[in-house]
Amino acid sequence: MKTKLIVASAFVALIAAGAGVFAGHSALNAGGMEVAEAAQPAPQNAVAQLWAAPVTNADGKPQSLSLLKGHPVVVNFWASWCGPCVEEMPSLAQLHRxxxxxxxxxxxxxxxxxxxxxxxxxxxxxxxxxxxxxFGGADLARAFGNNAGGLPFTVVIDAKGNVRSTKLGQIQPDELKHTLDTL
Structure with a gap:
């Protein structure tokens, strides 16, 4: 009896996980959550949260994102275990240069x-x-409109602190260039 309950629970969990993967994959293949390039008023609180967010460098030393305030900035939320995040890094590095x-x-x-x-x-x-x-970065990404909580997630903020675009999923270099050329 107990074995049947465990097997049934595992089966339901697998179906739910599969549905979640399918839904996430479908959303990403549908173009992610591209936001218009006009300034977006809703996430202004998110920009303030970004400047105040506690971050460290890879050695654990506290850093301040508020130093970026007043500059146009591309913020890329990523993780080392996220394949698409790792794949887009060379493109981001090239665009950075x-x-x-x-x-x-x-x-x-x-x-x-x-x-x-x-x-x-x-x-x-x-x-x-x-x-x-x-992992609190997922909450900050949600403040920018990433309700799916997926990665990678990229936000472009202009020098005045207005969100110009957001992108869930891998960046398309030409699309990002177009946004950056308007800053």
Whole structure:
């Protein structure tokens, strides 16, 4: 009797997990959650939360995102265990090099542990600042409209602190360039 209950529970859990994976995959393949490039008033509180968010570098030393205030910035929420996050990093690094001369900052926020981020950065060097925000970073991403809680999630903020675009899923370099060219 107990075995049947365990097997039935496991079966229901597998079906629910499969439905969740399918729904997430469908949402990402439908283009993610691209937000119009006009300034978005709703996430202004999210921008304030971003500037105040407690982050550390990969060595665990506290850092301040408020130093980015007043600059256009691309914020990429990622994790070392997220395949699409890792795949898009070379594109983000290339765009960082291309747009640095225009004063556009890039920052990676690891929704991960400092140990995992440090190990990852030792294997895959990234030429823009990468900080650890921990698993609380998912709450901050939700404040920007990422209700699915998926990664990667990218936010573009202009120098005035207005959210210009958000993207759930891997960035498309040409789409991101278009947004950055309007800043």
């Amino acid at each position: 291309e747009y640095a001369k225009k004063g556009i900052e890039f920052v990676g926020l690891g929704v991960d542990s400092d140990k995992n981020v440090k190990a990852f950065l030792q294997k895959v060097p990234v030429d823009y600042p990468v900080y650890v925000i921990g």
